[in-house]
Amino acid sequence: xxxxxxxxxxxxxxxxxxxxxxxxxxxxxxxxxxxxxxxxxxxxxxxxxxxxxxxxxxxxxxxxxxxxxxxxxxxxxxxxxxxxxxxxxxxxxxxxxxxxxxxxxxxxxxxxxxxxxxxxxxxxxxxxxxxxxxxxxxxxxxxxxxxxxxxxxxxxxxxxxxxxxxxxxxxxxxxxxxxxxxxxxxxxxxxxxxxxxxxxxxxxxxxxxxxxxxxxxxxxxxxxxxxxxxxxxxxxxxxxxxxxxxxxxxxxxxxxxxxxxxxxxxxxxxxxxxxxxxxxxxxxxxxxxxxxxxxxxxxxxxxxxxxxxxxxxxxxxxxxxxxxxxxxxxxxxxxxxxxxxxxxxxxxxxxxxxxxxxxxxxxxxxxxxxxxxxxxxxxxxxxxxxxxxxxxxxxxxxxxxxxxxxxxxxxxxxxxxxxxxxxxxxxxxxxxxxxxxxxxxxxxxxxxxxxxxxxxxxxxxxxxxxxxxxxxxxxxxxxxxxxxxxxxxxxxxxxxxxxxxxxxxxxxxxxxxxxx
Numbered sequence: 001x002x003x004x005x006x007x008x009x010x011x012x013x014x015x016x017x018x019x020x021x022x023x024x025x026x027x028x029x030x031x032x033x034x035x036x037x038x039x040x041x042x043x044x045x046x047x048x049x050x051x052x053x054x055x056x057x058x059x060x061x062x063x064x065x066x067x068x069x070x071x072x073x074x075x076x077x078x079x080x081x082x083x084x085x086x087x088x089x090x091x092x093x094x095x096x097x098x099x100x101x102x103x104x105x106x107x108x109x110x111x112x113x114x115x116x117x118x119x120x121x122x123x124x125x126x127x128x129x130x131x132x133x134x135x136x137x138x139x140x141x142x143x144x145x146x147x148x149x150x151x152x153x154x155x156x157x158x159x160x161x162x163x164x165x166x167x168x169x170x171x172x173x174x175x176x177x178x179x180x181x182x183x184x185x186x187x188x189x190x191x192x193x194x195x196x197x198x199x200x201x202x203x204x205x206x207x208x209x210x211x212x213x214x215x216x217x218x219x220x221x222x223x224x225x226x227x228x229x230x231x232x233x234x235x236x237x238x239x240x241x242x243x244x245x246x247x248x249x250x251x252x253x254x255x256x257x258x259x260x261x262x263x264x265x266x267x268x269x270x271x272x273x274x275x276x277x278x279x280x281x282x283x284x285x286x287x288x289x290x291x292x293x294x295x296x297x298x299x300x301x302x303x304x305x306x307x308x309x310x311x312x313x314x315x316x317x318x319x320x321x322x323x324x325x326x327x328x329x330x331x332x333x334x335x336x337x338x339x340x341x342x343x344x345x346x347x348x349x350x351x352x353x354x355x356x357x358x359x360x361x362x363x364x365x366x367x368x369x370x371x372x373x374x375x376x377x378x379x380x381x382x383x384x385x386x387x388x389x390x391x392x393x394x395x396x397x398x399x400x401x402x403x404x405x406x407x408x409x410x411x412x413x414x415x416x417x418x419x420x421x422x423x424x425x426x427x428x429x430x431x432x433x434x435x436x437x438x439x440x441x442x443x444x445x446x447x448x449x450x451x452x453x454x455x456x457x458x459x460x461x462x463x464x465x466x467x468x469x470x471x472x473x474x475x476x477x478x479x480x481x482x483x484x485x486x487x488x489x490x491x492x493x494x495x496x497x498x499x500x501x502x503x504x505x506x507x508x509x510x511x512x513x514x515x516x
Contacts (some may be wrong), residue, residue, distance in 0.1 A: 102142035199240035
């Protein structure tokens, strides 16, 4: 108890000593030079002592904090301690201290200049994160002052941030500045980008960073997502010098090294902005530009590379969604061919499935005619369903068949559907097979073929790919393909299934018998 009492008295003496120095305006640098006083200062600051905070808001104290904050902690133990003290003080986001920093251009220039030095890029990630957080807190708490500074800065900090957007830290700060500007100005009024020739800078970045479009893609996408695809900030780079940026992106489609990034740029930025263009003349001119590259789109789908094929499919799907549907008409046949050509490509099957699903949803007669008449998609679905290799993409095929059944333009589809037994059997499968999208195993298919040859257990004309017991063991409408059974499954040699009543009154084979 006596030791605790002594420790308490010692702390009180140290705190009185520190407050005496503060009241007599002893510089912060002198106080931090003593490790003992430095620790006491941190304790009082965390307790939000008004005398300590008032002392920290003085210009000389702020300068000391900034100088300590930009120190390299790896130099020695002392610099590490000074940096940690400054980091803790800024980390508490005391508004009066941040206001003092924001109102002095000299302090801000020191911070931004450090941000662009080569030494900063070599700092460890936690240290970089602390630095960026400080700048973000300044923009968050002193938004008007900071935005005015960055617009009017003679050092062109905003332009430097954009030109260095390949660094994740710079792009993160840019994103925060854009969000802050939009929050306080309700959109584009006084936008920080209006003080720059953003379109020209963006085009210069594209040329500078070739063959990669990744930097410009993320930067433009950030601007579009924050200000909106229909905003002036998104529209100006789009129409800049007669579509100079979109034209540049389209020209890269023919290069395998830049094709994927070019397609991503088009689908994520260029085409969504085009969709928001209200001027008919601009929209028509851009559509003509897109049409002039139709051979490039076809070459992507015809490519032997599945990566490039997927890029072509992504373009077709985006064209359908973004008021460029006419561009897709000559490409649909290639897309459907890819679906049935590749039996083991989930990416291609998903992409083509999305395209077909979109066409059946919009129910445009011209597109439906291309699918049903020109490409015989319904016949091809039924043919594929009867093939041995259907097991490799069974689920995708079933989903495509369901698109036909759920099409809103029933009269259009029904006029083209073959009213034959094969289609009706497939329809019956789709109606009963609600969740099961897995194909039957090879063993079950062999068993079905043997049963069909012997005429046992299954009606004639029934596809052997339907799993035994999937739809119950009844007859008539309850049998697998909606056909009557020649005899009960129990009459098959080697199988002794025990009919078990289900909740719907349909009998099925027991688990034990099915396993055997």
